[in-house]
Amino acid sequence: MxxxxxxxxxxxxxxxxxxxxxxxxxxxxxxxxxxxxxxxxxxxxxxxxxxxxxxxxxxxxxxxxxxxxxxxxxxxxxxxxxxxxxxxxxxxxxxxxxxxxxxxxxxxxxxxxxxxxxxxxxxxxxxxxxxxxxxxxxxxxxxxxxxxxxxxxxxxxxxxxxxxxxxxxxxxxxxxxxxxxxxxxxxxxxxxxxxxxxxxxxxxxxxxxxxxxxxxxxxxxxxxxxxxxGEGEQTPGEHCKFCKVAAKCKALAAHTLEVSKDTTEPGLMSLEEIAKLLPHFATIKSWISSVEEFALEAALEGDTIPGYKLVEGKSNRKFKSDEEVRKALKEAGIPEDSYLKPRELKTITDLEKTLTKKGFKTILGDLVIKPEGKPTLVEEADPREQWSKAKNDFKDIIDNL
The missing domain is CATH 3.90.320 (Lambda Exonuclease; Chain A)
Incomplete structure (x- = not known):
């Protein structure tokens, strides 16, 4: 590089x-x-x-x-x-x-x-x-x-x-x-x-x-x-996402920890107070991930994180060799239907690679649909049409009119 x-x-x-x-x-x-x-x-x-x-x-x-x-x-x-x-x-x-x-x-x-x-x-x-x-x-x-x-x-x-x-x-x-x-x-x-x-x-x-x-x-x-x-003040924000020192930046840490302090009244937050927090979440999530990653890397390199230690994480059991498992089951006389899954259709992406995009479009283009996406909360400036619960509930009826 x-x-x-x-x-x-x-x-x-x-x-x-x-x-x-x-x-x-x-x-x-x-x-x-x-x-x-x-x-x-x-x-x-x-x-x-x-x-x-x-x-x-x-x-x-x-x-x-x-x-x-x-x-x-x-x-x-x-x-x-x-x-x-x-x-x-x-x-x-x-x-x-x-x-x-x-x-x-x-x-x-x-x-x-x-x-x-x-x-x-x-x-x-x-x-x-x-x-x-x-x-x-x-x-x-x-x-x-x-x-x-x-x-x-x-x-x-x-x-x-x-x-x-x-x-x-x-x-x-x-x-x-x-x-x-x-x-x-x-x-x-x-x-x-x-x-x-x-x-x-x-x-x-x-x-x-x-x-x-x-x-x-x-x-x-x-x-x-x-x-x-190197003059001026450290100014945290969404631009911190790929910063190499984000995990150690005191200004970013202070910013993320101070965000919720605008809600000084005890009790439950109003929708207005929640709305004030939402724009900061991407920065907060990114900061948390960077701190966790940095701390883990430091520990792996031999540094001591006060109050923490490295342990072996949880893992799932797995076969040493699928081929050997199939061979052992076959030799034991176990019917294949008992241990083999039915053949599955490849994903759209895999079929596009197999058929090429042109072949895929010719053979399967009319059979592809795009289901509605899960409702997602975004800022008002987003160009996508606003999702309506009522419109979604009656979508099948409207489509058949």
Missing amino acids: GAHALLAPSSAKRWMTCAPSARLEATMPDKDTAYTREGTIAHAMAESILRNLLKSEPKTFPEAGLYFETYGTEIAEFCRTCEREGLDWREMAETVYENYCRLVYETYLGAKLEDPEAVLLIEAKLKLGEFIPEGFGSSDAVLIYGDTLEVFDLKYGKGVKVEAEHNAQMMCYALGAYCGQGEFYDIANVRMTIIQPRLRHESSWSMTAPDLLHWAHNELKPAALKAWK
């Missing part, structure tokens, strides 16, 4: 909101997890695919089978890497190819129809030093056509959906690409696109180049200088 900038664009929202966090995080080592390795492999695969397409310059995006046949050796190497990490290489290859590379390359082809001189840059270096001390990084893909510059960001994880609007990370990417490439082009507009292929989510947002520079001079640069010096 490459070096990371102290004030990395990926954590811009955090250090712009909580200036001391950058210096505090620098005291903690980077964690190499299964999720980070998975993301690294997916990004490397996407980079390889797009670079190969730019070299061969097909006029339409090739079908997966044709591409994988042409670049089989290269794809096979990524597949072997996935297998070593215990990852599903079929899912990664198909998801990255169809739901990320296709969108980027087809956007590029569309741009070339508008501007034959359109340029697609892969892993473009970002020029951020003017606004962020020792700032650097790279963007997954940068497309320049006409008077527009567009940056693409691949997020391979299956966590929450991320929106591009007013996204500090994406604005830093756009700024770095603009400062690095914009001087060679007459750029008036910038566009930022986040692609989360495993969530089938795409989010784009545009702004003018002057507006981006105004933000950079008046918001980004002052915040970056403050963060570089």
Whole structure:
């Protein structure tokens, strides 16, 4: 893994909101997890695919089978890497190819129809030093056509959906690409696109180049200088979720423990008082998880947590070998119906992998339904239609009218 900038664009929202966090995080080592390795492999695969397409310059995006046949050796190497990490290489290859590379390359082809001189840059270096001390990084893909510059960001994880609007990370990417490439082009507009292929989510947002520079001079640069010096107060909030020092942050601990103290009257809380607590729960849950995880890791490394000890957790019984169990039962003359489950239908996801998405849609598309989701409490700003108990109770009658 490459070096990371102290004030990395990926954590811009955090250090712009909580200036001391950058210096505090620098005291903690980077964690190499299964999720980070998975993301690294997916990004490397996407980079390889797009670079190969730019070299061969097909006029339409090739079908997966044709591409994988042409670049089989290269794809096979990524597949072997996935297998070593215990990852599903079929899912990664198909998801990255169809739901990320296709969108980027087809956007590029569309741009070339508008501007034959359109340029697609892969892993473009970002020029951020003017606004962020020792700032650097790279963007997954940068497309320049006409008077527009567009940056693409691949997020391979299956966590929450991320929106591009007013996204500090994406604005830093756009700024770095603009400062690095914009001087060679007459750029008036910038566009930022986040692609989360495993969530089938795409989010784009545009702004003018002057507006981006105004933000950079008046918001980004002052915040970056403050963060570089480690000045200001620790400011807890939902941006703490991925902070490396969240478990040890006194400001976050104080915030989460103080939230409920607004309800000074004894007795039961009103709905209004509960409503005031709800926005803080995501931060509180994340903080609790980070503290528990940090304490466990410290204990595993030999540190003593006062009042606590490590013990062996509960586990369920399991067979050493299912194959040997089946063999022993068969030799004992036990009927198969007594120990084998009936054959079950594979899941939709597994059948899509077996049949390919096109084959699945042709054969089973009309047989797929999407049941109503469980009622969930969200903020009023959420765009989804409000759930109605009465409407839900009479849904079958309404559908049959």
